Amino acid sequence: MNVIQNLVSPNLYYCKCPFDMNSTRIVVHNTANDASARNEIQYMINNHNEVSFHYAVDDKEIVQGIPENRNAWHSGDGGNGVGNRQGIAIEICYSKSGGTRFDAAEVLAAKFIAFKLKEKGWGIAQVTKHQDYSPKYCPHRTLDKGWQRFLNMVQAELNALNGQSKPAVQNGALESYNGFVEITYSGADGIVLHTQASWDDSTAAETVKKGEVFTVVGRQLVDGVYMYKLKSGKWITSAKEYVSFRTELHGSTTQTTQAPTPAKPTCKYGVGTRVCTNTLSNDSAGSKVYKGEWSGKITRVIPGAKFPYLLNNGTGWTNDTGIDTDPNVPR
Incomplete structure (x- = not known):
């Protein structure tokens, strides 16, 4: 598989990749911008920030910026974290806007990851995501589209490299x-x-x-x-x-033949109704007495909350018993 190398200068190892690394996994990221792989790597290797990754993949190219025998700072799990110290970081480009370029970048990334898995004798269990090591929602667009879906793409490519037929994309009826x-x-x-x-x-x-x-x-x-x-x-x-x-x-x-009755969308409350800014507030905190009568739609119901009804006039949440809805029914 063709990989373009544009490696960081050893003069920047101190901030970009200070430790030797024996990799045990792949860590998948999305760039959260719309730069190409070449531009991603060029920017990364030219600054002095302690942020780095091994590869960037766009819809056409795979570009390497950090040697695989050096660590990179990408997983948010600290100086001794297994993501940062044992993970080969792969950034998928064009994730800010998504669309066909991102879809193509994901396909190329799946092929490249499968190539790396075969090269190292690893299986699909070695493919991890940034979110596995820190709370960050990354790879954000790949997660939105379905993480297991992406793993299925990688597995299909790995199967093909191993001489197994690619399974047809699984879709079904409702x-x-x-x-x-x-x-x-x-x-x-x-x-x-x-x-x-x-x-x-x-x-x-x-x-x-x-x-x-x-x-x-x-x-x-x-x-x-x-x-x-x-x-x-x-x-x-x-x-x-x-x-x-x-x-x-x-x-x-739940009834299998009939779904629960939906919450009715209107409510009405008058002078003295307590309205809160927080659905988990109690009578002594985060609440106020509304001074006028209002009726209209609720925009959200939080079952089990002390103040479950969010009003669309901007006043906040209420638990007024006069509201014509059922707090046990989700929207």
């Missing part, structure tokens, strides 16, 4: 599947919902956060990974790193 899915990922970027059973950026609809719960009405295999279909019609990943599926909510088993 299956009956009922329950609830809760967002367990606590990263600042949240988890993306899609308008279709697709990992493509063009179908991204909205971002949801830890603690939100949704009703699942089906599932479908998409590029070898299940996506859950939600009652709203949107789709979400089934990856256990980010969500938790269960068949019961607040001790009540």
Whole structure:
């Protein structure tokens, strides 16, 4: 496989790659900008920042900036962390805007990673992500599109290198599947919902956060990974790193023939209603008494919270019993 070398000067080893390294794994990153692989490496080897990586891959080229027998600073797990001290860092380019260039860069990165796995006698278990070593949501766009999907791409390329036939991309029909899915990922970027059973950026609809719960009405295999279909019609990943599926909510088993009644979207409260800035507030902290009457839509329900209803007029959260909705039903 063709790799262009543009290696850092030994004069910068002290800040870019100060330690000898015997690698044990690959660590995948996304660049979070739209520079080419050549520009990524050129910028990295020319500055004096303690930030470095071994390879950058774009839609056309693989460029190396750090020798593989030297460590790099990329995983956020400190001077003795296994990511920084034992990981070959591979940056996938064009992840800020995504689209066809990023998709092509991912394909080339999967081929290159498979090449490295075969070269070193490693398996798919040696392919890790930045997020495995620190809280950073990286490789962000690859995670949005499905980490297992990417591993499947690498495995298919490795199979081909080992003389095995590439399995066809696994896709399936919508299956009956009922329950609830809760967002367990606590990263600042949240988890993306899609308008279709697709990992493509063009179908991204909205971002949801830890603690939100949704009703699942089906599932479908998409590029070898299940996506859950939600009652709203949107789709979400089934990856256990980010969500938790269960068949019961607040001790009540879900009905397989009929989904729970949705929360009614209107509420009304008057003078004296307590409205909070924080859904977990109590009566003595983070709350205020609203001084006027208002009615309209709620924009979010957090089941089990002390103040579960988010109002769309900007006043905050309330637990007013006059609100015409059910706190046990997720949106």
